[in-house]
Amino acid sequence: MMIDLIKCHGSGNDFLLIDEMGRDYGFTEESRAELAKSLCNRETELGADGILFILSSTKADARMRVFNSDGSEASMCGNGLRCAGRYICEKLGVNEAIVETMKANLQVKKEADIFPGVPTYNVEISPVSFRLEDLPLKLDQEELIQQKIPGLSSELIFSALAVPNPHLVAIVDNEQVESDLQKELSEKVNGLNEWFPDGVNVSFIKLLEKGKIYVRTFERGVGFTNACGTAMSSSSLVTCLIGENQFEKKISVYNNGGMVQCVVHKVADRFTIDLIGNATYLYKATVDPESQKVIEKQGYSEQEAYQHLREHAQTVLSAK
Numbered sequence: 001m002m003i004d005l006i007k008c009h010g011s012g013n014d015f016l017l018i019d020e021m022g023r024d025y026g027f028t029e030e031s032r033a034e035l036a037k038s039l040c041n042r043e044t045e046l047g048a049d050g051i052l053f054i055l056s057s058t059k060a061d062a063r064m065r066v067f068n069s070d071g072s073e074a075s076m077c078g079n080g081l082r083c084a085g086r087y088i089c090e091k092l093g094v095n096e097a098i099v100e101t102m103k104a105n106l107q108v109k110k111e112a113d114i115f116p117g118v119p120t121y122n123v124e125i126s127p128v129s130f131r132l133e134d135l136p137l138k139l140d141q142e143e144l145i146q147q148k149i150p151g152l153s154s155e156l157i158f159s160a161l162a163v164p165n166p167h168l169v170a171i172v173d174n175e176q177v178e179s180d181l182q183k184e185l186s187e188k189v190n191g192l193n194e195w196f197p198d199g200v201n202v203s204f205i206k207l208l209e210k211g212k213i214y215v216r217t218f219e220r221g222v223g224f225t226n227a228c229g230t231a232m233s234s235s236s237l238v239t240c241l242i243g244e245n246q247f248e249k250k251i252s253v254y255n256n257g258g259m260v261q262c263v264v265h266k267v268a269d270r271f272t273i274d275l276i277g278n279a280t281y282l283y284k285a286t287v288d289p290e291s292q293k294v295i296e297k298q299g300y301s302e303q304e305a306y307q308h309l310r311e312h313a314q315t316v317l318s319a320k
């Protein structure tokens with residue numbers, strides 16, 4: 001059976017969005033994983049960091065499942081939720097909705113354009129946990145906030161959190177960003193290792209100035225991506241915890257795909273993060289899942305406006 005999809009991206013983190021609401025493709029757990037591996041393969045005509053499956057929900061307006069390009073399913077995807085949120089809001093003819101994800105029903109809301117002509121959505125990143133068992137991270141302690149992991153790195157100071165997918169973040173300097181440190185470290189903790197049995201998304205953070213950070217992420221199940229929404233949210237939270245940024249204030253998070261904004265909320269000892277950024281459609285296509293052949297393709301004209309945002313972001317970064 002042919003599959004209709006939309007190629008979309010959040011801050012250059014790109015996805016294939018497949019709407020199953022009212023359409024029975026007969027996917028099984030195995031076929032979803034296989035489809036992610038085959039259609040996301042950058043050697044084919046499509047290629048992407050993952051697939052967003054949109055399904056009906058009994059608990060919310062709709063449901064999103066996200067599969068990485070290696071076929072693994074993740075509990076959450078921030079950039080993907082903005083794209084899914086836009087799709088669901090436009091389908092239902094509303095400006096905000098609730099989307100069921102693996103561990104939480106999350107709010108998505110249309111926002112004013114973050115840059116002229118760039119469709120912009122605000123998504124709730126939650127629940128947040130610093131308990132190491134929620135990643136999981138196997139260490140003989142409850143939490144890891146701004147501490148070393150003996151045996152993993154002699155120089156980096158890490159924080160570990162689940163939002164709810166797992167993140168390991170470190171504030172680094174230019175030299176560390178330019179080295180192979182992040183690649184080596186990420187491959188170690190996403191292979192057979194003593195710390196992260198399910199792997200982990202690994203982010204390097206550079207503090208640019210108050211209210212501005214740069215984040216680069218090696219994603220579990222994908223590799224280096226232009227941006228990772230849950231990682232940028234996690235990184236923003238950690239910079240607030242250490243006093244480098246302020247809770248409740250917009251933080252501009254620059255990345256290799258452009259820029260998003262995060263607002264970190266702290267209520268008692270609970271945290272949630274608003275992730276605000278583009279949800280850009282590139283094209284819609286009909287594809288034969290067997291051959292991965294694209295039967296027809298129709299472009300959208302949004303990427304040009306997004307490109308201006310990306311160029312602005314790169315100007316800011318090159319000035320740092």
Ligand SMILES: N[C@H](CCC[C@H](N)C(=O)O)C(=O)O
Nearest residue numbers: 074077078079165228229230
């Ligand atoms: N690779 C992630 C899932 C995708 C998250 C990322 N694309 C985002 O925007 O949050 C994981 O396995 O936890």
